Amino acid sequence: MAALREAGYELRPDPATLAQKVGQREIAKRAGLARMTVAALARGEGTIQSYVTLAAALKVTPRIAERKSYSACMSSRDQTWRTPQDLLASILAAAGRSEFDLDPCSPSSDGPVPALVRWTEADDGLSQPWRGLVFVNPPYSRALPRWVAKCADEANAGAVVIGLVPSRTDTRWWHDAVADQADVIMLKGRLRFGGGAHAAPFPSAIAVWGDPALAERIAAALPGAWHIPAQKTAA
Incomplete structure (x- = not known):
């Protein structure tokens, strides 16, 4: 399900709504699923196969639909994926700053990330x-x-870029622009993004391009974080 969401799609009816429709114990009995499986579906986790079984037990027809909220700045525009404020505060404290110089993917000119300059979708930060x-x-x-x-390219041009990204070490983009390019801070547990009722269904990492010392300070400020230094090779 996490992969489906990242690709810009969602299941309808919403799995969490279905899982809570008649109570988890009763729905587990009807569907022949373990309660822990139903609980996972209610958190937005689990497999599509389990969701289809759940939908059949409730006599509803499942379908896959494109998420309308996805856009060039989805993670800022959609309240569900906004950066947790306590994480922003820890990063800024490690940087010795009260605000960043730029947020190139802000939902509005007065968005949630403390930044001197905020670009919205209309500004096309890319x-x-x-x-x-x-x-x-x-x-x-x-x-x-x-x-x-873009984060990696701008760091090569002189910027210091801090990115909050899904920890997807199996993807091409990770190996092309994160692995050996940025200091990676693997976060303990799963983040509860702003507006989310539950923790995210995927692990997160902070990638720091262009300032290894800052990455060390950020990692030290986050309990349980695991710092993987960049290992750029000479051309």
Whole structure:
């Protein structure tokens, strides 16, 4: 299900709504599923096969639909995926700053990320140069690889870029623009993004391009975080 959401799609009716419709114990009995499986579905986790079994037990027809909220700045526009404020505070404290220089993917000119300059979708942050200390919570959709590549490119041009990304070490974008390019801070547990009723169905990582010392300080400020230094090879 997490992969489906990241690709820009969702299941309808909503799995969490179905799982809570008649109570988890009763629905587990009707569907012949374990209660822990139903609980996972209610959290937005689990497998599509379990969801189909659940839907059949409730006599509803499941379907896959494109998420309308996905766009070039989905993770900022959709309240569900906004960066947790306590995480932003820890990063800024480690940087010795009260705000970032730029948020290139903000939902509005007064968005939630403390930044001197905020670009919205209309500004098209992918097409503009970035300067200074930049924080990016990129879209968790099909645009994600472009944003991560942009982070690496702008760091090579002189910016310091901090990105909050899904920990997807099996993807091409990770190996092209994160692995050996950025310091990676693997976060303990799963984040509860702003507006989310439950923790995210995927692990998250902070990638820091362009400032290894800052990455060390951020990792030290986050309990249980695991710092993997960048190992760039000479051309």
